[in-house]
Structure formats: C-alpha cells, structure tokens
Amino acid sequence: MKYDLSKKATKGAQRTLDAFSAAMFQILSGKSFYEITVNELCQQSNYPRATFYNYFDDKYDLLNYCWQCLYKQIHLEEYENLSPEERLSVFFDRAYDFVEANQTRLKQILKSNTEEKVLLLHFRIHLGAKLREIFYLGGCIERYALPYELVADHYCNTILLILEWRFLKENDCPKAQALQYLNLLLGALNMNEKKGV
Template identity: 70%
Template sequence: MKYDITKKATKGAERTLNAFSSAMFRLLSVKSFEEITVNEICEHSSYPRATFYNYFDDKYDLLNYCWQCLYNQIHLEEYIDLDPEKRLYIFFDRAYEFLTVHQDIFKRILKFNSYESFLVSHFRIQLGAKMREVFNLDDCKDNYAIPCEIVAEHYCNTILLILEWHFLKENICTKVQAHEYLEYLLSSLNKKAFPK
C-alpha cells in the first residue's frame, strides 16, 4: 500500500482517505469493481487524480486500504494478550456483528460483484490474512500435536466458511447458531483432544 497506515494521519489526510474509501464503497454498490475507474473514484470523492495518486498507486491499492478500514472497525487490538483461540472467537463475533450491521451495503455490493468476482475473492483472501495475524503462530507452538500452521489454516478457513455461508450465500442463521457451528467444527482441534 502506498500510504503508510501505521503513521498518525493528519485531519486533512483523514478527510481525503475517508472520501476515497467512501467513494469506492458507493461505486461498488452500483457497479462491479472491474468497471470502476480512478476517474470515477476522484469524481465521487471530489478530489483530483493527482491527490489520489499521492495516496494510492491504483484502485487495487485503495481497495486494500478499504479492507484495512473495515478491520479497524472490528477493534481486536485490545485483545492481543488473550489466548489465540479466544481471539479468534472474538474476531468471529465482531466480524459477524459488523457484517450484520452493514448487511444492506454488502447485499448491494454483491448485486454487482458476484461470489466468484475478484472483489469477493480478494475480500476472502484479505480476511483470511487478518485472521492468521490474529491467530499468532508464535503463541501456539507447543499446544498442538500437528504443525501450528495447519491449525491456523483450519481455524481461519472454518471461520471464513461460516461467514461466507451465512452472509455471502445468504443461508439464514442466528449469531448463536453460527457460534455453535463454529464450536462444533473447531472442536476436533481442542488442545485437550490433541496434546503434544
């Protein structure tokens, strides 16, 4: 990403970044990601192309920033000291709640960006990467009889499976039911069941 999100943004930079990310989400609710151009993003954000390129290399770079904005709204940093599995359940709950609150926006976006589209595929990849970050491999090296990388992949893929099944494929289930599905599917990797 061209813009360094680790540094504290000025008020002006925050306004500009907000305008670009808001423009991207507005455009995604009326057309596919592939059809969106930088010119349209600039037009909808009321900023010139030169300003866009001060912050982003291209629309893909902006998309990465948009995903980061979504993750920031989940606020997992306060749970960094918890057990990795507890962090994953909190991540799941927060992601479920976030997707529920913004379900109308996601439905509009999915109307123009199919389940097989680049946008949805990219979202799944980015969400999986964020979950692997949450499930810090260094935290669990001695807890499982199988390699921790496999455990992390299994946990992340299971969480994605349930979120996709409910939100992207529109299968109706409550948060309690989704949590039960998650616990059931992850129970085989319980530390007690697979001691090292």
C-alpha cells in the first residue's frame, strides 16, 4: 500500500481511505470483484484516479485495506493481555456480532461473487495471518506441540466454518451455543498441548 498506515492519518487522508473502502463494499454488493474497475471505485467514491493511485497500487491493495478496516471494527488489537482461551472467546464473540450486524450486506457481497471464490479465499488468507499474529504475540507458540501457523490456521478455519454454518447456511444458533460448538471442535487441539503430547 502506498499510504503509510503506521502513522496516524490526517482527517483528509482518513476521509479518502474511508470513501474508497466504502465504495469497494458498495460495489461488491452487486458486482463480482473481478469486474470492478478502478474507474468505478473512483466514481463511487467521488475521487479522481490520481488520488486512488496516491493511496493504493491497485484494487487488490484496496481490498487488503478493506480487510484491515474490518479487523479494526472488531478490535483485534485488544487481545495481547488475555489468555489464549479468553482471546479466542472475545475474538469469536466480536466476529459473531459483526457478521450478525452486517449479515444482509455480506450475503449480497457473497451472492455477487459466487463464481469466483477469490473474495472468500482472500479474506481467509488475511484472517489467518491476523490470527497467526495474535497467537504469536500472545505467547501461544510455546503452548502447542504443533507449529503455531498450523494452530492459527486451524482456529481460523474452525471459526469461519461455524460463522458460515450459522449465517450463510442460516442455521438457528444463538451466540452462546455457537461458542460452545467452537470449543467442542477445538477441544482435541486443547487436549494435545505440549505438556500432554
């Protein structure tokens, strides 16, 4: 990404970033990601192409930024001082609430992108990377006899499996029950921590 996100954005820069990410999600609600052009993103956000390229390399770069915006909405940065169990529970709780609150829009986006699985795959890759970061920072890498990347991918896939089952397949399941399912599915991993293997 051309814009340096490590520094605090000015109000103008934040407005611009917000406008482009909102434009991406708006267009994705009715169109495949592959069909979206930079010109459409610029028209939807009311910014010229030059401004787009001041911030992003291409539409994939903007999509990466969109995923980062989603992570900010569920406050992933707050997990550093929690135990792995608490971290997972809070993360799942917030992810569940986010998906529930945005269920209609997420279904529209996925409906518009059914043929190409790039969007869901792209999201899985970013979520997996974010979970690996959370596990690494939280000291989970010493906890399991398995590589922490494998553990993070397992957690990521299991979380997404339950969210997809609940919201995309429309199974009636309150959040507490969904968390219980998550704990049951991850139970085998928790039984095989380093000390027990």
